[in-house]
Amino acid sequence: DAGITQSPRHKVTETGTPVTLRCHQTENHRYMYWYRQDPGHGLRLIHYSYGVKDTDKGEVSDGYSVSRSKTEDFLLTLESATSSQTSVYFCAISEPQETQYFGPGTRLLVL
Amino acid sequence: GENVEQHPSTLSVQEGDSAVIKCTYSDSASNYFPWYKQELGKRPQLIIDIRSNVGEKKDQRIAVTLNKTAKHFSLHITETQPEDSAVYFCAASEGKLVFGAGTILRVKS
Numbered sequence: 001d002a003g004i005t006q007s008p009r010h011k012v013t014e015t016g017t018p019v020t021l022r023c024h025q026t027e028n029h030r031y032m033y034w035y036r037q038d039p040g041h042g043l044r045l046i047h048y049s050y051g052v053k054d055t056d057k058g059e060v061s062d063g064y065s066v067s068r069s070k071t072e073d074f075l076l077t078l079e080s081a082t083s084s085q086t087s088v089y090f091c092a093i094s095e096p097q098e099t100q101y102f103g104p105g106t107r108l109l110v111l
Numbered sequence: 112g113e114n115v116e117q118h119p120s121t122l123s124v125q126e127g128d129s130a131v132i133k134c135t136y137s138d139s140a141s142n143y144f145p146w147y148k149q150e151l152g153k154r155p156q157l158i159i160d161i162r163s164n165v166g167e168k169k170d171q172r173i174a175v176t177l178n179k180t181a182k183h184f185s186l187h188i189t190e191t192q193p194e195d196s197a198v199y200f201c202a203a204s205e206g207k208l209v210f211g212a213g214t215i216l217r218v219k220s
Contacts, residue, residue, distance in 0.1 A: 042117075042200055042210035043155065058207070059112070090154065099145060100208060102154040 003027050004103035006091050012109045019078040021106050023091030025071075032074040033092040033100065034058075034066060036085075043090065049074055050096075081110045113138040115203050117211025124191050126220045134201035134211050135183040141203040144177060144184045149198045149213075158199075159186070191218045 003026030013019050023032060033048040035058075045058030047066040055066050063085060065077045078085055091103040114137040124130050136144075145160035161168045161175045161184065168175050172191075177184040184203075188195055196218045201211040 040212055042212045043202075043208075044210070045207060048207065059209075097143065097206075099157055099160060101157070102147075104154050 004091060004093055004101060006089075006103040006106050008106060009104065010107045012111065013081050014111050015082060016080050019081050019108065019110075021076045021089055021091075021108070023074045023076070023103055025074075025093045027093060027101075028071060029093040029095055030071075031094045031096060031100075032068065033094075034064070034074065034076045035090045035092065036060065036087040037090060037105075038087050046076065046089075081108075083110050086110045113141060113203055113205065113207075113209040115201060115209050115211045117201050117214055119214060120212065121215045121217070123217045123219060126191060126193060126218055128191055130186075130188045130191050130195070130216055130218075132186045132199055132201070132214045132216070133183060134185070134203070135181075136203040136209075137182065138203070138205055139179075139182065140205040143204040144175070145202050145204075145208070146175060146186050147200045147202070149200065151197075155200060188216075191216075193218050193220050 005024045007022045034046040035043040044060045046064050049055045049068040067075045089106045092100040094100040117134045142163040147155035148158045149155040159175050161177050172189045174187045198213045200213050202208045
């Protein structure tokens with residue numbers, strides 16, 4: 001597996017609380033992505049980054065923000081978690097126009 | 112934007128038989144088509160990919176075909192084995208990947 005870690009791996013939180021998920025890579029890949037995975041929907045892109053401090057929205061970005069202050073770290077923040085954000089979150093990395101490699105995932109439960 | 116449809120949603124085959132999963136895409140600018148395999152509780156892992164300048168690619172028991180005119184591509188697994196049981200996702204990209212909804216493949220021994 002590519003050098004990608006995610007933390008935490010599991011989290012239970014309450015509606016209305018802020019949550020930050022971290023993705024860390026040791027591959028020095030330029031692109032980083034956040035996806036959510038829900039039954040029947042496959043993987044849907046939340047946000048992505050094409051360089052330090054360069055980010056853009058994906059197809060399901062509402063309620064999420066991201067930051068990338070270093071090449072190796074990409075943070076996903078849920079400002080005020082809702083039950084609809086209960087999901088499995090995957091980070092991925094790639095070089096431009098190249099294969100994406102996924103992290104191990106974070107299971108988030110919002111009560 | 113791009114839209115990817117994947118069929119069937121579930122597929123059961125007998126061990127040793129072949130399995131075929133089909134995907135269609137909408138954006139003619141898409142030029143990269145990977146396939147991922149995801150086992151229960153694990154991350155998606157790339158099993159094969161194809162670019163738009165190639166019509167077919169094979170890797171041992173796995174092959175992918177691409178028809179750019181019809182905008183569809185397919186995954187073929189021959190001589191299926193129980194360890195092939197997993198969820199398979201297709202995707203299409205003209206910069207960002209858009210995934211199909213997935214196919215649950217069950218190989219019965």
